[in-house]
Amino acid sequence: MTAAPLSQTALLLELEAVVEKNLDRHLSMAKEWFPHEYVPWSEGRTFDGPLGGEAWSPDDSSIPEVARTALIVNLLTEDNLPSYHHEIATLFGRDGAWGTWVHRWTAEEGRHGTAIRDYLTVTRAVDPVALERARMTHMSEGYVNVHNDEVLHSLAYVSFQELATRISHRNTGKATGDPACEALLARVAADENLHMVFYRNLLAAAFELAPSQAMRAVADVLADFQMPGVGIDGFARKSVAIALAGIYDLRQHRDEVVVPVLRQWDVFNVTGLNADGETAREAIAAHLDTLETAASRFEDKRAARAARLSATR
Numbered sequence: 026m027t028a029a030p031l032s033q034t035a036l037l038l039e040l041e042a043v044v045e046k047n048l049d050r051h052l053s054m055a056k057e058w059f060p061h062e063y064v065p066w067s068e069g070r071t072f073d074g075p076l077g078g079e080a081w082s083p084d085d086s087s088i089p090e091v092a093r094t095a096l097i098v099n100l101l102t103e104d105n106l107p108s109y110h111h112e113i114a115t116l117f118g119r120d121g122a123w124g125t126w127v128h129r130w131t132a133e134e135g136r137h138g139t140a141i142r143d144y145l146t147v148t149r150a151v152d153p154v155a156l157e158r159a160r161m162t163h164m165s166e167g168y169v170n171v172h173n174d175e176v177l178h179s180l181a182y183v184s185f186q187e188l189a190t191r192i193s194h195r196n197t198g199k200a201t202g203d204p205a206c207e208a209l210l211a212r213v214a215a216d217e218n219l220h221m222v223f224y225r226n227l228l229a230a231a232f233e234l235a236p237s238q239a240m241r242a243v244a245d246v247l248a249d250f251q252m253p254g255v256g257i258d259g260f261a262r263k264s265v266a267i268a269l270a271g272i273y274d275l276r277q278h279r280d281e282v283v284v285p286v287l288r289q290w291d292v293f294n295v296t297g298l299n300a301d302g303e304t305a306r307e308a309i310a311a312h313l314d315t316l317e318t319a320a321s322r323f324e325d326k327r328a329a330r331a332a333r334l335s336a337t338r
């Protein structure tokens with residue numbers, strides 16, 4: 026039996042009860058927290074400009090360069106929230122449980138940007154002028170989800186992206202060598218994990234409702250997956266540095282993001298697929314192999330580079 030594909034409207038309607046259930050789950054698990062409690066305000070000093078303080082200098086902070094780069098990428102990603110909000114509010118709608126979720130999610134993500142910016146400014150970890158200019162450039166570009174008119178594609182994308190963001194925040198925190206920053210980013214990462222669970226549960230329900238459409242969505246999203254910060258100025262160079270430092274690399278992408286999420290959906294045991302669903306599942310399997318090759322190659326290159334660097338020291 027092959028059912029006709031569900032329309033976008035039908036999918037939203039059918040999933041509404043699942044949104045409601047998971048919204049309740051989210052609200053019962055999410056812990057209230059306050060950005061100001063994670064910022065060491067007494068370390069702050071007035072900057073130059075109208076108030077006549079001291080200009081920023083790279084020596085103001087001992088945080089390693091690559092951790093600064095990762096913090097900037099993570100913050101700019103959070104900063105672009107209005108664009109993401111626009112994308113999901115347009116797609117999921119502002120009514121009922123979907124609307125409640127969209128607004129709640131936006132409010133939580135807004136907390137992340139506030140907390141990280143306050144921390145970076147007070148501790149003088151990064152150049153505040155360059156940061157503000159980068160924010161203006163990045164937000165002026167906006168963000169467009171490549172699959173922005175398809176509900177299941179968007180759910181699949183955010184399931185992976187929230188987990189990727191969680192890992193990136195966590196590892197960035199560790200790379201700073203600053204316990205206060207690590208605590209802040211661990212707190213942010215805990216939120217990202219709950220976001221991932223919410224979206225992952227929704228797509229799990231979609232796999233029961235429309236298995237072939239869900240499989241197609243996952244295959245398409247994996248094929249062209251990019252982090253939401255891809256539009257950041259110098260993103261390619263920055264992401265190489267971030268990967269070399271082991272903050273977010275292909276190995277983590279495959280083994281800690283893609284594989285665990287696919288396992289939760291049990292994609293290789295889903296039944297009731299039509300021909301396109303089967304084709305999509307084969308594409309997912311092939312993609313995992315491609316990622317494996319690319320991740321191993323990257324690890325080899327990184328190891329060779331490390332050996333070269335230590336030989337020249």
Ligand SMILES: [Fe+2]
Nearest residue numbers: 103134137217
């Ligand atoms: Fe966030």
Ligand SMILES: [Fe+2]
Nearest residue numbers: 187216217220
């Ligand atoms: Fe998130």
